[in-house]
Amino acid sequence: MLYVIIPLAIIAIVVIKLKTNKEITQSKVYQYDKEQAINVQVDTLQLENVNAEFSYSGTFEPNKETKISAELQGKINTILVDAGSVVSKGQTLIQLDNSLLKLQLQTIEVQIEGLEADVNRYTILAKADAIQGVQLEKAELGLKSAKVQKATFLEQINKTTIKAPFNGVVTAKLSEEGAFAAPGVPLLQITDITTLKFTVNVPEKDLSQFKLNQSYSLSADAYSEILLTGKTTMIGSKANMGSSFPIQFTVNNTSDLKIKSGMFGKVLLKNETSGKGIIIPSSAIQGTDNQPQVYVVKNGKALLQNITISNKIQNKAVVSSGLNEGDVIVTNGLGFIGYKNLSYELMPDFNQPVVVIKTVYPGAEPNEVETSVSRKIEDALSNLEGVDYLLTKSLPNASIIIANLKYGTDLDKTMQDAQRYIDNIRKDLPQDILSPVMSKVSPNDLPIMSISATSNLSATEFYQKMKDDYLPQIQQIKGVAEITVLGGEEREIQVKINQDKLKLYKISMIQVVEAINRSGLDLPAGKVQTEKENNSVRLTGKFTSLEDIKKVQVAMPVLGSPVYVKDIADVIDGIKETTSISRYNGKNGIGLMLKKQGDANAVDVSKLVREKFKSIEQQNATSAVKFIIADDSTDNTIAAVNSVIFDLILAVILVSLETH
Numbered sequence: 001m002l003y004v005i006i007p008l009a010i011i012a013i014v015v016i017k018l019k020t021n022k023e024i025t026q027s028k029v030y031q032y033d034k035e036q037a038i039n040v041q042v043d044t045l046q047l048e049n050v051n052a053e054f055s056y057s058g059t060f061e062p063n064k065e066t067k068i069s070a071e072l073q074g075k076i077n078t079i080l081v082d083a084g085s086v087v088s089k090g091q092t093l094i095q096l097d098n099s100l101l102k103l104q105l106q107t108i109e110v111q112i113e114g115l116e117a118d119v120n121r122y123t124i125l126a127k128a129d130a131i132q133g134v135q136l137e138k139a140e141l142g143l144k145s146a147k148v149q150k151a152t153f154l155e156q157i158n159k160t161t162i163k164a165p166f167n168g169v170v171t172a173k174l175s176e177e178g179a180f181a182a183p184g185v186p187l188l189q190i191t192d193i194t195t196l197k198f199t200v201n202v203p204e205k206d207l208s209q210f211k212l213n214q215s216y217s218l219s220a221d222a223y224s225e226i227l228l229t230g231k232t233t234m235i236g237s238k239a240n241m242g243s244s245f246p247i248q249f250t251v252n253n254t255s256d257l258k259i260k261s262g263m264f265g266k267v268l269l270k271n272e273t274s275g276k277g278i279i280i281p282s283s284a285i286q287g288t289d290n291q292p293q294v295y296v297v298k299n300g301k302a303l304l305q306n307i308t309i310s311n312k313i314q315n316k317a318v319v320s321s322g323l324n325e326g327d328v329i330v331t332n333g334l335g336f337i338g339y340k341n342l343s344y345e346l347m348p349d350f351n352q353p354v355v356v357i358k359t360v361y362p363g364a365e366p367n368e369v370e371t372s373v374s375r376k377i378e379d380a381l382s383n384l385e386g387v388d389y390l391l392t393k394s395l396p397n398a399s400i401i402i403a404n405l406k407y408g409t410d411l412d413k414t415m416q417d418a419q420r421y422i423d424n425i426r427k428d429l430p431q432d433i434l435s436p437v438m439s440k441v442s443p444n445d446l447p448i449m450s451i452s453a454t455s456n457l458s459a460t461e462f463y464q465k466m467k468d469d470y471l472p473q474i475q476q477i478k479g480v481a482e483i484t485v486l487g488g489e490e491r492e493i494q495v496k497i498n499q500d501k502l503k504l505y506k507i508s509m510i511q512v513v514e515a516i517n518r519s520g521l522d523l524p525a526g527k528v529q530t531e532k533e534n535n536s537v538r539l540t541g542k543f544t545s546l547e548d549i550k551k552v553q554v555a556m557p558v559l560g561s562p563v564y565v566k567d568i569a570d571v572i573d574g575i576k577e578t579t580s581i582s583r584y585n586g587k588n589g590i591g592l593m594l595k596k597q598g599d600a601n602a603v604d605v606s607k608l609v610r611e612k613f614k615s616i617e618q619q620n621a622t623s624a625v626k627f628i629i630a631d632d633s634t635d636n637t638i639a640a641v642n643s644v645i646f647d648l649i650l651a652v653i654l655v656s657l658e659t660h
Contacts (some may be wrong), residue, residue: 037170041332042297043284047276047325055266056247057417058200059424060220061252062193062261064166067174067186068098071159073511073555076179081188083173087164088613093188096160097183104559105153108146115143166191184514193261196251198230199423201244201416202306209269210235210247218251220265223258230267238606244416262424265365277310278319284331285309285317286446294323302330353405355415357381357422360398370394372430377401380421386414397579411440447484448592448602452584456624459489459588460575466590472615474592477608479600486591487582494574495549501568507555515554516565519543546571584630606634 074096081093122136159610181187198218201211210232220230230249239245249267253259280294285307287293292309295302307322323329357377361369372396378401381390386409391402405414415438423435453470455462467490471483497512522542524546528535543549550566557563565571582591596605613627 004124041330042328043280043331044277045280045325045327045329047321048279052447055268056200056202056206057264057266057420058198058247059420060251060259060261060263060265060478061122061197061199062191063195063197064168064190064192065171066165066190067172068093068162068165068190068582069186070094070162072096072156072162072180073180073182074098076175076181076187078611079173079175079177079188081170081173083170085191087168087170089164089166091164092161093164093170094162096162098157098160101153101157101160105150105157108150109155112143112146112150115139115146116245119143162187164190166190166192167194171549180508181509182511182514185508185510191261193257193259195232196252196259196261198249198251198254198265200247201240201420202247203244203412203416203650204239207235207245216249216542217268218249218265220259220263222263222422226254226258228252228254230261240419243412244419264424278323278325279316280319280323280329281331282317284329288631292317296323297328297330298499349426353386353407353409353575355403355405355411355418355438355440357401357403357418357436357438358398359400359429359436361430362397362432362434364397364430364432366394366396369399373399373433374401376425376428376635377422377436380425381418382419384414384421386410415440419450446633447595448633449592449594449606449629451592451594451613452587452589452628452630453592454584454587454589454624454626454628455620459490462623463488463490463590465623473616474594474609474612477612479596479605480609481597481600482595484593484595485521486580486593487588488590489578490576492576493543493546493549494572494573495565495569496572497569504567505555505563507557507563512554512565512568515552516549519552546573584628589628603634603637606632 076094077097078095079093080095081087087093118139119136122131124140125131126133126136139656153618156458168190170188171191173506174189175181175185175187212232212235215229215231219226220228228251230251232247233250234246234248236246247267251259259265282292285292286295286304287306292307293304293306296305297303305322308320309317310320311318359373359377361373364372374392377399378390378392381401381403384403386405388404388406391404393400393402403414403418405411418438422438453462453466455465457465466485466488471485474480475483495512497509502509502512519541520543522538522540524536524538526537528537550564552565553562554565554568555563558622580591582589584591594605594609596602610629617625617627
């Protein structure tokens, strides 16, 4: 009897406690009254002019701009222009030292005189059969060879005179007289602003406003009274990191070149629709793009009404049917109406008003990153509308700027403006940096899985296998957005240059880099077409061994004595400098941080990834490839779901006991 009473007593206590908790909860929770009115903002529709003008902001850039370098190496004798000088096409800008080439030319000319005399003499003797004809042929070939050498020296002497490739203005003087010029080393920068390029970034929905080769009106912010005409030359086929598309125009500058490179301007558009119509704010539109709807107030109630939109003008829409003059529509306060349509997740998807700009500068120290990158981007973003404060971190090899925005700021518009400001100073940033990457702060930026991969392969072989084989398979899984690789040893071919030998041969580091880059190319070289077939030709110059790199010719300080890479450097098959280490339970491996796409289900992605890991492990059993899940955030989601199901089952059981 006691065994029956005790469980019944426990159940009774639990039921009483649950009932008490229910009453307390109901007293604290807000109970919605369906008959209670909701405060919303409304607008009474009127006919308005729909031929409104609107604009997009952009930046003027030069149509032509180049950094001029020498085709031959040599000492700079004279620089005939300075920054700000106006130059014409073909005008001499720089004169290199060509005295040695002229002496070599004189030597060849003397040889030609002697060879011409030999040819004349042998011609007479050959006619008289006094000599063999082969002697005359050798003299003639020697004369032809000498003339080719003379033409070569004349061409080299001609290239010591550096001329302007087009009309323009010298905007940068990058070297001085007495300095050493070499191929690939910039000496002057010339800019032509008689014709300008004007670029704006346009949201996807407004791309239809622009057509190729069509003319549009433009103006510069500094000279708003001057109206320019620009023709569309490019409509971007890929969105930038601000989710907008670049549109580029070609514009003729004023006769006195008032419009400068880097100035801000606007392209002015006029809505093609004329007359009067009903215009509503885009924020009032509900439904989908295929079936837009608005809430119309009738008899004190908000009712959904289907509408047809004929055109969108920035943040407004022109309605062609579905609404009439005098109708009252809800423009704000629809939060409760949409409440029933909300979905639920373990962590809600949200976008804080924060923009992160990350710029990678390989090989740079924090001080250099701060001076050359971070401060310049900070200055560019200082006038960005809606910025609360900027937080900057200058790290080795990277600059990170966090722009904290005021709540209520339009995040997409701010990112477009930030993109425009950064594009405007891109030329002032170091050439070695990677393109700045801009992103919003979102929970989806956090990895959902942390994995440690191990194998009995060598460290470099396993890393290459991971990069070329395993990662592409994982990245193809539906819902996988990004995989960050940590640790491992990546193979790297290293050219260790001897500074003393560079000084000995009078060769610069840039010459070595340029020589290796030029030699390791694989490029299309045209095609060979016959009546029966058409064959493509490629220039295959990629390195296949260390010996190929060692045999690259760097320079020829003395005629006939080339200097190769092997003469000034050691070429080593080494390991790339370690920037991160991944260990799991004290064992080295390759770490993977996996992020999901914004609209993907984390649980499904985790399941598919685990299945792919098992498949890769089975296919590479001989290499003992193992993927160990160190952390999986979906475990918490599954545990939460199981807990809810358990609580529901328990509640059903207890309620059924209470009713009986």
